[in-house]
Amino acid sequence: MAGGRGERFWPLSTSAHPKQFLALFGGKTLISQAVDRLDGLIAPERILVITSRDLVAATHTAAPSLPMQNIIGEPMGRDTAAACALACGLVGRRDPDGIASILTADHLMADVAGFRRTLADCITVAQARDSILTIGIQPTEPSTGFGYIEMAEKLETATATPFHRAVRFVEKPDLATATRYLADGKHSWNAGMFIWRCSVMRHALEQFTPNLHAFCRAVETAEPSMLNALLDKTYPEIQRISVDFAIMEHAKNIVVARGDFGWDDVGTWEAISHHIQADEHNNVVVGACEAVDSSDNVVVSQGRLTAVLGLKNVVVVQADGVTLVCARDRVQDLKKLVQRVATRPGGGKHV
Amino acid sequence: MAGGRGERFWPLSTSAHPKQFLALFGGKTLISQAVDRLDGLIAPERILVITSRDLVAATHTAAPSLPMQNIIGEPMGRDTAAACALACGLVGRRDPDGIASILTADHLMADVAGFRRTLADCITVAQARDSILTIGIQPTEPSTGFGYIEMAEKLETATATPFHRAVRFVEKPDLATATRYLADGKHSWNAGMFIWRCSVMRHALEQFTPNLHAFCRAVETAEPSMLNALLDKTYPEIQRISVDFAIMEHAKNIVVARGDFGWDDVGTWEAISHHIQADEHNNVVVGACEAVDSSDNVVVSQGRLTAVLGLKNVVVVQADGVTLVCARDRVQDLKKLVQRVATRPGGGKHV
Numbered sequence: 078m079a080g081g082r083g084e085r086f087w088p089l090s091t092s093a094h095p096k097q098f099l100a101l102f103g104g105k106t107l108i109s110q111a112v113d114r115l116d117g118l119i120a121p122e123r124i125l126v127i128t129s130r131d132l133v134a135a136t137h138t139a140a141p142s143l144p145m146q147n148i149i150g151e152p153m154g155r156d157t158a159a160a161c162a163l164a165c166g167l168v169g170r171r172d173p174d175g176i177a178s179i180l181t182a183d184h185l186m187a188d189v190a191g192f193r194r195t196l197a198d199c200i201t202v203a204q205a206r207d208s209i210l211t212i213g214i215q216p217t218e219p220s221t222g223f224g225y226i227e228m229a230e231k232l233e234t235a236t237a238t239p240f241h242r243a244v245r246f247v248e249k250p251d252l253a254t255a256t257r258y259l260a261d262g263k264h265s266w267n268a269g270m271f272i273w274r275c276s277v278m279r280h281a282l283e284q285f286t287p288n289l290h291a292f293c294r295a296v297e298t299a300e301p302s303m304l305n306a307l308l309d310k311t312y313p314e315i316q317r318i319s320v321d322f323a324i325m326e327h328a329k330n331i332v333v334a335r336g337d338f339g340w341d342d343v344g345t346w347e348a349i350s351h352h353i354q355a356d357e358h359n360n361v362v363v364g365a366c367e368a369v370d371s372s373d374n375v376v377v378s379q380g381r382l383t384a385v386l387g388l389k390n391v392v393v394v395q396a397d398g399v400t401l402v403c404a405r406d407r408v409q410d411l412k413k414l415v416q417r418v419a420t421r422p423g424g425g426k427h428v
Numbered sequence: 429m430a431g432g433r434g435e436r437f438w439p440l441s442t443s444a445h446p447k448q449f450l451a452l453f454g455g456k457t458l459i460s461q462a463v464d465r466l467d468g469l470i471a472p473e474r475i476l477v478i479t480s481r482d483l484v485a486a487t488h489t490a491a492p493s494l495p496m497q498n499i500i501g502e503p504m505g506r507d508t509a510a511a512c513a514l515a516c517g518l519v520g521r522r523d524p525d526g527i528a529s530i531l532t533a534d535h536l537m538a539d540v541a542g543f544r545r546t547l548a549d550c551i552t553v554a555q556a557r558d559s560i561l562t563i564g565i566q567p568t569e570p571s572t573g574f575g576y577i578e579m580a581e582k583l584e585t586a587t588a589t590p591f592h593r594a595v596r597f598v599e600k601p602d603l604a605t606a607t608r609y610l611a612d613g614k615h616s617w618n619a620g621m622f623i624w625r626c627s628v629m630r631h632a633l634e635q636f637t638p639n640l641h642a643f644c645r646a647v648e649t650a651e652p653s654m655l656n657a658l659l660d661k662t663y664p665e666i667q668r669i670s671v672d673f674a675i676m677e678h679a680k681n682i683v684v685a686r687g688d689f690g691w692d693d694v695g696t697w698e699a700i701s702h703h704i705q706a707d708e709h710n711n712v713v714v715g716a717c718e719a720v721d722s723s724d725n726v727v728v729s730q731g732r733l734t735a736v737l738g739l740k741n742v743v744v745v746q747a748d749g750v751t752l753v754c755a756r757d758r759v760q761d762l763k764k765l766v767q768r769v770a771t772r773p774g775g776g777k778h779v
Contacts, residue, residue, distance in 0.1 A: 088735070367772060369765045370758070382750045382778055384439070386765045387758030391742070393751070399733045400744070400751045407721070407738030414720045414737045421718060427733055 078160050078269075079108055079128040079136060079182035080151070083428075084415045085345055088399035089377060091428055093131070096343075097183040098139055101363055101377070102352050107343075108182040112140045114189050118197060119178070125149060125167055126182065127160045130305075146301070152308050155315045158323035161271070162282055162289040163308075166296025169275040173297075176203050177278060179271040179320075185352060187339025195336040198236035199272040206332065209281060210272040211243070211325070213265025213333040214340045219255035222344055222409075224248055224267035224321065228333050243331035246321055265333055267321065268340055281324050288316070289323070345408040346375055346392045364395070375405065399427050429511050429620075430459055430479040430487060430533035431502070434779075435766045436696055439750035440728060442779055444482070447694075448534040449490055452714060452728070453703050458694075459533040463491045465540050469548060470529070476500060476518055477533065478511045481656075497652070503659050506666045509674035512622070513633055513640040514659075517647025520626040524648075527554050528629060530622040530671075536703060538690025546687040549587035550623040557683065560632060561623040562594070562676070564616025564684040565691045570606035573695055573760075575599055575618040575672065579684050594682035597672055616684055618672065619691055632675050639667070640674070696759040697726055697743045715746070726756065750778050 081095035090096045097108035105113070108126075115124060121142045128136050130150030137148055149167065151160070161179055168177040178196060186192045199210045213226045228241035246267060250258065258264035273281075282290035292311055299307045325331060341348060350361045360368055364378030371388040378395045385393065390405040399418075403411065419428045432446035441447045448459035456464070459477075466475060472493045479487050481501030488499055500518065502511070512530055519528040529547060537543045550561045564577045579592035597618060601609065609615035624632075633641035643662055650658045676682060692699060701712045711719055715729035722739040729746045736744065741756040750769075754762065770779045 367765065367769050367775070369761070369768055378751075382769070382772075382775075383753065384750060384765055384769055385753045386761060387755035388742070388753055389755075391739070391753065393753050395751055399735060400729075400746055402734065402736045402739055402742065402744050402753055404738035404740075410720070410737060414718065414735055417720055418718050418733070418735055421733075424718070424733075 078157065078164075078179060079111075079126050079132070080154055080160070081183060082154070084412045087394075087411060087415045087418075088396040088401050088427060089379065089394055094135070095132070095183070098135060101349055102185060102343075106139045107185070108136065108139050111180065111182045111184070112142060114186065114192060115180075118193055122147065123171075125164065127151060127163055128182075129154060150305070150308075152305075152312045154317070155312055156317045157269070157320040158286060158289055158318045159292070159312070159315045161278070161320045161324075162286070162293040163296055165275055165278040165282065166293040166299075169279070169293070170297045170299075172275070174274050174276045176200055176272065176274050179269075179273075181269055181342070183343070184268070185339075185341045185343050187341075189338070191338030192336070192340070195238050195334055195338060196272070198234075198238035198240075199334045201236060202234055202240060202332070202334070203272045203274055203277075207277050207280075208273070208330045208332040209277060209325070209328055210240075210332050210334055212268050212270040212272075212336045213241075213243075214268050215335055215337040216255075216259045216264065216266055219252060219259045220266065221249055221252055221255050223342070225250060225255075225258050225264045226267050226331075226333055228263050228265060228335070232332060239335045241333045241335060243333045246325045265335060266340070268336070268342070269321075271320070272334075277330070281328055285327050286318075286323050288314075345411070346377075346394065346403070347405060347408045349377075350375055373405070429508065429515075429530060430462075430477050430483070431505055431511070432534060433505070435763045438745075438762060438766045438769075439747040439752050439778065440730060440745055445486075446483070446534070449486060452700055453536060453694075457490045458536070459487065459490050462531065462533045462535070463493060465537065465543060466531075469544055473498065474522075476515065478502060478514055479533075480505060500655070501659075503656075503663045505668070506663055507668045508620070508671040509637060509640055509669045510643070510663070510666045512629070512671045512675075513637070513644040514647055516626055516629040516633065517644040517650075520630070520644070521648045521650075523626070525625050525627045527551055527623065527625050530620075530624075532620055532693070534694070535619070536690075536692045536694050538692075540689070542689030543687070543691070546589050546685055546689060547623070549585075549589035549591075550685045552587060553585055553591055553683070553685070554623045554625055554628075558628050559624070559681050559683040560628060560676070560679055561591075561683050561685055563619050563621040563623075563687045564592075564594075565619050566686055566688040567606075567610045567615065567617055570603060570610045571617065572600055572603055572606050574693070576601060576606075576609050576615045577618050577682075577684050579614050579616060579686070583683065590686045592684045592686060594684045597676045616686060617691070619687070619693070620672075622671070623685075628681070632679055636678050637669075637674050639665075696762070697728075697745065697754070698756060698759045700728075701726055724756070 083090035083095035100106045126148045133150040168175045225247045227244040232240045355361045358372040361375045365382045366376045367384045371385045375392045392403045394401040418424045434441035434446035451457045477499045484501040519526045576598045578595040583591045706712045709723040712726045716733045717727045718735045722736045726743040743754045745752040769775045
């Protein structure tokens with residue numbers, strides 16, 4: 078899944094250049110890292126990318142190892158349930174009970190080998206069980222920025238990765254609840270990654286979202302050359318809902334693979350400070366910056382010089398045509414600002 | 429006098445585009461406003477501009493009413509004493525006892541008519557007395573950003589402007605001292621404007637700075653076509669000193685014309701907030717800015733969009749190739765930052 082509207086890393090990311098195309102970490106775009114992580118585990122011709130129609134060409138450029146026809150452009154964003162149904166149909170027409178691993182294109186994983194072991198174990202278990210597998214991340218802090226999955230007993234598997242029965246999916250909690258979740262050892266972060274056989278997936282769609290089941294079946298049987306036409310016809314009518322709401326909060330056969338491989342969805346400008354070494358004044362700097370008497374800032378300066386004086390706890394981002402200056406504790410409200418910019422006369426070109 | 433290194437309004441001002449060329453106020457550059465203020469009072473052919481050699485063409489563009497040969501380019505900056513000696517020589521060779529009004533090119537005066545009345549009265553008094561006249565501004569707040577002039581008894585003149593004998597020039601005071609100065613009514617701000625007959629000026633130069641006196645005499649007698657060559661030869665040897673230090677702190681014949689015409693030297697980014705109407709959240713904005721939950725900022729955005737979120741008491745300035753972000757209470761230290769930028773590899777192009 079490689080969608081996104083580019084709001085959270087605005088103005089460096091935009092709707093035409095969303096987060097998966099950013100190369101802030103390790104010199105490679107996030108989507109290119111996501112594809113590289115699968116090297117030797119899933120062959121390129123079996124890696125499908127679901128993105129928006131107008132990002133197909135850029136996606137191909139960022140992930141040139143993938144066959145062009147494996148990059149599927151949605152005519153409009155319809156959230157993750159639709160993308161999962163589309164994936165189920167695309168995998169199912171190649172192999173009616175193939176395993177679909179729904180992965181994310183814009184997350185960071187510090188321990189790639191750990192991720193690969195977890196995913197490989199998920200594929201093994203998905204083969205053997207009629208379960209919806211999800212990778213749940215072992216929390217390292219009481220984060221209020223992620224959803225959680227409550228886990229029950231550990232299952233008997235032959236894998237190194239521990240698998241637990243899932244009890245329920247919970248929305249982003251408050252700090253007290255998150256602290257309790259961290260302490261009780263029974264909760265994982267919901268990383269939005271799902272591994273399931275097509276038959277299991279189809280059954281869940283049929284049970285909880287009949288419309289998406291019909292859509293999945295239509296994708297399965299469509300002529301490849303007619304796929305875009307099918308999407309154009311069906312997408313406007315598809316409801317906009319996440320797979321968590323549509324399926325995961327209802328299904329009883331969910332199993333959590335407990336993962337611990339330095340996962341982060343890097344959801345805000347604040348989050349990049351966890352992945353880029355700060356200078357001696359705790360300024361996280363990408364690009365050209367001159368800082369005097371300044372500390373605890375995040376400065377991302379693309380193509381231009383950023384100069385800061387007496388500044389503390391501020392995020393400054395320069396990108397093409399725009400500079401953002403934001404209090405560090407307000408980055409989660411960036412969407413509000415981006416929407417205001419979009420409604421300015423001529424503001425559309427900036428978002 | 430139209431010199432300047434462009435540090436205080438960096439990055440909008442630079443050494444190639446110093447403060448007098450900024451058009452932040454009233455849509456006209458400060459130097460153009462300075463020339464316009466003299467309209468009908470001093471004929472254009474009697475207005476001389478002393479600037480740096482490489483700003484002569486830009487000065488002519490900004491003040492096209494002045495004859496080109498009236499714009500004198502110093503080969504290097506040598507502070508205000510040298511500029512005054514040069515002015516004395518340039519005026520003296522037209523009229524050996526002409527009156528030279530040394531005025532500033534980059535200050536604002538809200539009440540232009542008031543300034544003109546004060547200057548006209550100074551010219552009248554300079555004609556009649558062997559005094560160095562300076563315009564001292566009636567303080568409106570206990571500013572620690574200006575030098576002060578202590579005044580003694582009022583002199584008998586036929587002018588509306590009150591003239592006082594000057595007791596001494598004092599450097600920028602601390603707040604307690606400035607508060608006392610404001611209360612005692614005996615102190616004026618030193619606005620750096622001097623009106624004196626050439627004979628008075630020459631006498632002061634001879635008495636306190638014999639080298640500058642010799643330089644002034646050389647300018648007086650030089651062939652016009654040889655002026656630049658003379659400056660090139662003499663400037664490197666001229667000491668770098670302000671007219672305040674060189675003359676005003678020693679001369680006994682100084683008279684203060686008390687002025688009250690909304691004068692401001694607009695010495696920092698902070699100062700522009702006194703001259704530009706703030707929005708309803710007390711943000712002073714020039715150019716394109718989208719602000720969410722932000723107050724008490726100064727945003728100057730040239731050619732690009734500046735977007736701010738949750739920001740308070742910050743100065744943000746976008747100019748060609750550079751963005752400055754500065755705590756509002758640190759603008760007086762901008763010079764330090766500019767000097768750091770100048771020493772960066774490739775930083776010279778930004779200052």
